[in-house]
Amino acid sequence: MKLYISGHTGMVGSALVRRFQREPDVTLVLRSRKELDLTDQAAVKAFYAAEKPDAVIIAAGKVGGIHANNTYPAEFLHENLAIATNGIHGAWINGVKRLLFLGSSCIYPKLAPQPMREDCLLSSALEPTNEAYAIAKVAGLKMAEYYRKQYGVVYHSAMPTNLYGPGDNYHPQNSHVMPALIRRFHEAKQASLPEVTAWGTGSPRREFLHADDLADACAFLMKLENPPDLVNVGCGTDVTIRELVELVAETVGYQGKIVWDASKPDGTPRKLLDTSRINNLGWKPHISLKDGLVRTYQSFLEELAAGKLRA
Numbered sequence: 301m302k303l304y305i306s307g308h309t310g311m312v313g314s315a316l317v318r319r320f321q322r323e324p325d326v327t328l329v330l331r332s333r334k335e336l337d338l339t340d341q342a343a344v345k346a347f348y349a350a351e352k353p354d355a356v357i358i359a360a361g362k363v364g365g366i367h368a369n370n371t372y373p374a375e376f377l378h379e380n381l382a383i384a385t386n387g388i389h390g391a392w393i394n395g396v397k398r399l400l401f402l403g404s405s406c407i408y409p410k411l412a413p414q415p416m417r418e419d420c421l422l423s424s425a426l427e428p429t430n431e432a433y434a435i436a437k438v439a440g441l442k443m444a445e446y447y448r449k450q451y452g453v454v455y456h457s458a459m460p461t462n463l464y465g466p467g468d469n470y471h472p473q474n475s476h477v478m479p480a481l482i483r484r485f486h487e488a489k490q491a492s493l494p495e496v497t498a499w500g501t502g503s504p505r506r507e508f509l510h511a512d513d514l515a516d517a518c519a520f521l522m523k524l525e526n527p528p529d530l531v532n533v534g535c536g537t538d539v540t541i542r543e544l545v546e547l548v549a550e551t552v553g554y555q556g557k558i559v560w561d562a563s564k565p566d567g568t569p570r571k572l573l574d575t576s577r578i579n580n581l582g583w584k585p586h587i588s589l590k591d592g593l594v595r596t597y598q599s600f601l602e603e604l605a606a607g608k609l610r611a
Contacts, residue, residue: 311466313359338383358388364475389443405573408459411425456528477541502541518533533573534573
């Protein structure tokens with residue numbers, strides 16, 4: 301099988317590459333952002349026509365935390381929508397029969413019943429701080445669903461929970477909560493700072509999945525003859541942001557004081573996925589949050605020492 305993975309240099313994409321390199325019958329097709337602009341419709345069409353992959357996983361996207369989503373909503377909507385439409389339509393017109401589109405748990409309503417089932421999609425309003433990103437992802441998964449319905453191609457989607465792992469983006473303002481905390485506590489430890497400020501109240505609950513577990517779930521889904529149109533991918537348990545902050549501080553070895561800035565936004569009160577659908581199909585994650593954090597901090601140190609930290 302000739303498999304094209306978009307976004308292969310990112311955290312999720314690189315995890316997918318590691319996972320599918322273990323499959324003896326898979327030949328990977330990879331293009332960096334410099335080699336292929338996924339927002340350029342003509343370029344994407346030409347790429348598909350030249351390479352003719354058998355299968356595609358769309359893992360590319362413009363991603364970021366609350367600050368980035370709030371600050372650049374136009375870019376988050378435009379770029380992610382372009383990546384989805386170009387990737388899916390380009391695949392179809394060039395005869396790709398199998399495609400997996402990766403979304404995010406933020407596609408679900410802000411006040412969706414917890415844990416969130418796949419059928420709560422579009423049932424009420426989205427979280428305002430990441431609405432632009434979520435709308436683009438909803439459009440992508442619906443596009444995959446309707447191309448499958450109309451044309452008979454096996455295009456389907458997976459909605460992962462909050463992800464972390466090697467190759468994450470550690471930008472001090474625009475990163476997600478996990479890498480932001482790892483960097484903040486590491487730098488505080490290095491500088492012997494007496495205290496670190498954490499955003500919000502610490503009360504929201506979040507679920508975290510290691511990127512390697514997501515990649516394993518994708519490999520599992522790609523082997524199913526008749527996968528669901530949409531399936532959640534998570535670990536089924538969550539922690540408070542306060543618990544997460546304390547765990548990251550412990551993992552990094554920071555021993556100073558943690559101060560909470562309640563003037564900063566908390567975001568969605570709780571985001572826990574109902575993973576019964578994928579569990580019933582036969583897949584479960586293997587990496588605990590504690591073990592995953594240890595692995596991730598080690599990779600952070602290695603990337604930092606090698607000058608390869610994404611920041």
